[in-house]
Amino acid sequence: xxxxxxxxxxxxxxxxxxxxxxxxxxxxxxxxxxxxxxxxxxxxxxxxxxxxxxxxxxxxxxxxxxxxxxxxxxxxxxxxxxxxxxxxxxxxxxxxxxxxxxxxxxxxxxxxxxxxxxxxxxxxxxxxxxxxxxxxxxxxxxxxxxxxxxxxxxxxxxxxxxxxxxxxxxxxxxxxxxxxxxxxxxxxxxxxxxxxxxxxxxxxxxxxxxxxxxxxxxxxxxxxxxxxxxxxxxxxxxxxxxxxxxxxxxxxxxxxx
Amino acid sequence: xxxxxxxxxxxxxxxxxxxxxxxxxxxxxxxxxxxxxxxxxxxxxxxxxxxxxxxxxxxxxxxxxxxxxxxxxxxxxxxxxxxxxxxxxxxxxxxxxxxxxxxxxxxxxxxxxxxxxxxxxxxxxxxxxxxxxxxxxxxxxxxxxxxxxxxxxxxxxxxxxxxxxxxxxxxxxxxxxxxxxxxxxxxxxxxxxxxxxxxxxxxxxxxxxxxxxxxxxxxxxxxxxxxxxxxxxxxxxxxxxxxxxxxxxxxxxxxxxxxxxxxxxxxxxxxxxxxxxxxxxxxxxxxxxxxxxxxxxxxxxxxxxxx
Numbered sequence: 001x002x003x004x005x006x007x008x009x010x011x012x013x014x015x016x017x018x019x020x021x022x023x024x025x026x027x028x029x030x031x032x033x034x035x036x037x038x039x040x041x042x043x044x045x046x047x048x049x050x051x052x053x054x055x056x057x058x059x060x061x062x063x064x065x066x067x068x069x070x071x072x073x074x075x076x077x078x079x080x081x082x083x084x085x086x087x088x089x090x091x092x093x094x095x096x097x098x099x100x101x102x103x104x105x106x107x108x109x110x111x112x113x114x115x116x117x118x119x120x121x122x123x124x125x126x127x128x129x130x131x132x133x134x135x136x137x138x139x140x141x142x143x144x145x146x147x148x149x150x151x152x153x154x155x156x157x158x159x160x161x162x163x164x165x166x167x168x169x170x171x172x173x174x175x176x177x178x179x180x181x182x183x184x185x186x187x188x189x190x191x192x193x194x195x196x197x198x199x200x201x202x203x204x205x206x207x208x209x210x211x212x213x214x215x216x217x218x219x220x221x222x223x224x225x226x227x228x229x230x231x232x233x234x235x236x237x238x239x240x241x242x243x244x245x246x247x248x249x250x251x252x253x254x255x256x257x
Numbered sequence: 258x259x260x261x262x263x264x265x266x267x268x269x270x271x272x273x274x275x276x277x278x279x280x281x282x283x284x285x286x287x288x289x290x291x292x293x294x295x296x297x298x299x300x301x302x303x304x305x306x307x308x309x310x311x312x313x314x315x316x317x318x319x320x321x322x323x324x325x326x327x328x329x330x331x332x333x334x335x336x337x338x339x340x341x342x343x344x345x346x347x348x349x350x351x352x353x354x355x356x357x358x359x360x361x362x363x364x365x366x367x368x369x370x371x372x373x374x375x376x377x378x379x380x381x382x383x384x385x386x387x388x389x390x391x392x393x394x395x396x397x398x399x400x401x402x403x404x405x406x407x408x409x410x411x412x413x414x415x416x417x418x419x420x421x422x423x424x425x426x427x428x429x430x431x432x433x434x435x436x437x438x439x440x441x442x443x444x445x446x447x448x449x450x451x452x453x454x455x456x457x458x459x460x461x462x463x464x465x466x467x468x469x470x471x472x473x474x475x476x477x478x479x480x481x482x483x484x485x486x487x488x489x490x491x492x493x494x495x496x497x498x499x500x501x502x503x504x505x506x507x508x509x510x511x512x513x514x515x516x517x518x519x520x521x522x523x524x525x526x527x528x529x530x531x532x533x534x535x536x537x538x539x540x541x542x543x544x545x546x547x548x549x550x551x552x553x554x555x556x557x558x559x560x561x562x563x564x
Contacts, residue, residue, distance in 0.1 A: 007358050014349040014387065081345030085403065088309050089362045090334040 001099060004091075008073065008103035017072050021111050024065045028056040029118045036126055046123045046130035050139040053119050054146045054205060058196060059186075062111075062150045063157075063179030064172050069107060070158040071168020073100045078165055083238065094236045097162055101155065101233060108151045112144040119143075142203060149199025152222050154178065155229030163232075163239045192217035195225045260323060262287045262411055262443045263308060268317035270303050270467075277303045279467040280317065285445055285460070290437050292458030292475075293447040294554065300467040301447035302342055305415050308445070309339055321411070335363065338409035340417055344400030348389035352380055352399045355388055356406060363407050374406035375399075377432065393420030401429065405436070412436070414446040418453055430457055455550045465558045478553065486519040486526065489542035490533055493517050499536045504528065515541075 012018055032052040036044040074097065077083040086096060116139065123131055154175055161171025182196040192201040192214045201210045201218035210218070263285035270278040278300040285291045295301050306312040308319055310330050319326040321333045346355040356371045365371075372382045378398040391399065397420050404412055417433070418426045434457065436442040448454050454461060454475075461478055463471040471478070490496045493511050500506055500519070508521035519529070526543060533540045548556070 003361055007361055010354070010358065011347055011350070013354070076347070080347055081343055082347060083345070084306075084309075084311050084341055085339075085345045085359065086362065087311060088334050088337070088339050089359070090310070090330050091362055 001095075001102065004095070004099035005103045005106065008099050009106065011073070011076070015076075017069060021065055021069060021107065022114065024061045025111050025115045026118060028053050028061050028115060029122055031056050032119070033122045033126070036122075036128070044126070044128050046120075046128050046135060046139065049123055049126075049128055050116075050119055050143065051205065053115055054143060054200075057115070057143075057147060058150055058200065059179055059182050061179075062147055063154045063175040063196060065111070066104060066108065066151050066154050067158045067161060067175040068168060068172045070100050070104045071162050071171050073103070074162035075166065075168050078238075087238075093163075093238050094234055097159065097236045098233050100162065101159060101229070104151065104158070105148070108147050109144055112147045113140070116140045116143050142205065145203055146199045146205065149202060149222060150179075150196060152226050152229070153195035153198065155225055156232055159229050159232040159236065163236050165238075165240050167239075193221050195221050198222045260287070261285055261320070262322060263291075263445060264320040265304075265308075266318045266320070268304070268307060268319060269315050270300070270307060270312065271315040277467050278307070278314075281464075281467075281469050282472075283462060283469065284472065285443060287443050288437065288441050289459040290433065290444045290446065290457055291460045291462065292454035293445065293462045293464055294451065294454050295447070295449060295464035296558075297449055299449075299464045301449075301464055302415050303467075304464070305339075305341055305413055305445070305447060308413055309337065309341065310334065311341065335407070336409055337411045337413060338404035338407065339413040339415075340400045340404050341413075341415045343419075344396045344403075346388045346396070346399060346403075349387055351384055351387050352391070352395075352402075353383050355399065356403060359403055360406060365407055370406055370408075374402040377405060378402045379428065394422055394425050397421055398425070398429075401432075410442065412442055412444045412446075414444065416448055417446055418448070418450070426453070433457060451550045451554060463554060463557055470557045478550070484522055484545065484547050486522065486524065486529065487542065487544055487546045488517045488519060488529065488533070489515055489540070490517070491515065491539040491541075495536060496533060496538055499532050499538075500529075503532045503536070518546075 032049055035052060036049055042048070077086065077096070087093065119139070120131075120136060157171050157175055157178065161167040161174075179196055182194060185191055185194040186197050186200065187206060191197045191206070192210065198218035198221040200206055201214055202222065204210055261284045263283060265281050265283040268278060268281040268283070269276065281304060283304070293301050293304065303312060307314050308321070308326070310326055322336065324333060326333055346352075347358070350358070352375065353371060356374065360371055375382050378401050380395065380398055380402060388396070388399070397417070401414070401417060404414065418429055421429060430453070433444055433446070437444055446457070458475055460474050461471070462469055488496060493514055493516060496517055497509065497511055500509055500517075504524055506519070506521045506524060509517050509519040511517050526545065530540060530543055
């Protein structure tokens, strides 16, 4: 499987898909940067700045980036006609999808690292207080863990939409909506249960320290999404919706040996 | 009992209420090149997809290497090299990078296999050009390189000469022939180009509207091809009378006022010539005709020519 994940990353060479991730990662930083530069009422620190990046990722950017990336990776196999070549190796469709989803975990880590580097750069430019090695390392871990939780939360969406030819588009739109709804749920009673917000609860990133039952609910919520994602992946098949067009009359004739 | 490398039993594929392949019984012997001939939309690609497990048959069974394909994919498919429809490669990667991906998926550790496969089809190793910049012929060559890279026993090639220039076609033809003759590979190839099949195949299957109309060796097919003697004279009615009275045959067909086709090949051509001249007819042409594969194809498909 490790070899297949490496191959998935190799397939992304010279594609624009990675730049979509880079651009959206930068967007989260830019929004945080704008807030920190424009908001004169709040005394911004590195922790608040990084917290904003986590929040922007969770509500607006990362759900759709994750679904789009995995969905496009699978769609790429269809549009470049490599899928049938891979299936005749043979590599099963579930194994191929699993390798893409696992490569997605590595890309999530890369995305988090990129955002952290850019975020730290912004903090230095803005001269925000709190630039310490320990705190920065903690921010990196929080950012990576939070993005990973969002990735798990959208895993079923990615696993399902990748099975349909062209399904990544619908999956991406749904992921935008799914992520955006977290704004209304976050901090409320159902925050721990809403998978996109579960990471925030689990990592204790909210305004108050969550109680143990809340953390358990969050863990359960993410566990359920992971389980659904795994089930969808294991049972995945290439769901080509197009029918073969043909309009010729039937004819049963001639001889056969 | 003959062992077939590919055998299908009443293989059927339906899309909705349309039957794309209808009760197909295909037999491919080891070490032979089998040409599946048919017009566009005859069901060739669908058949090949079913042979590779890419499309599930509606009914019937596929046996490869004597085993049912279903349930034995992991044992069977690594022994096959295939090219179905258009060549499928990542457009952002070079030819070598593309082959490397498939080599690793197939568990081929050696870079030599990639180099050799590229050399066989005349493509450079480690070229900087990405696949999207390849010409159609180069794409087709790369697809053939991919099909042979893992040294499979059986090749299933759907329209392998598509997009190749005449020199390229001749090269690939000779390459495939060599694979079969020298390395003992078995090849199933489809084409709608009659001349290609007649130049390359040992056995021929004619597929028409999803039905296998004929399955013969090319030699048998040629032997059974319609042969006749063509006669051009000043008066075909008079010539017909002479054939009946002097040469005692009725196995002929008057085509128009000046030409006839004699189906009785037992008649010596010099005797026919002498009879016509003795009967006072002007003889313009007298020769033995043989049906081409295209004529034969037209006949078995009910008059429709190839695409």
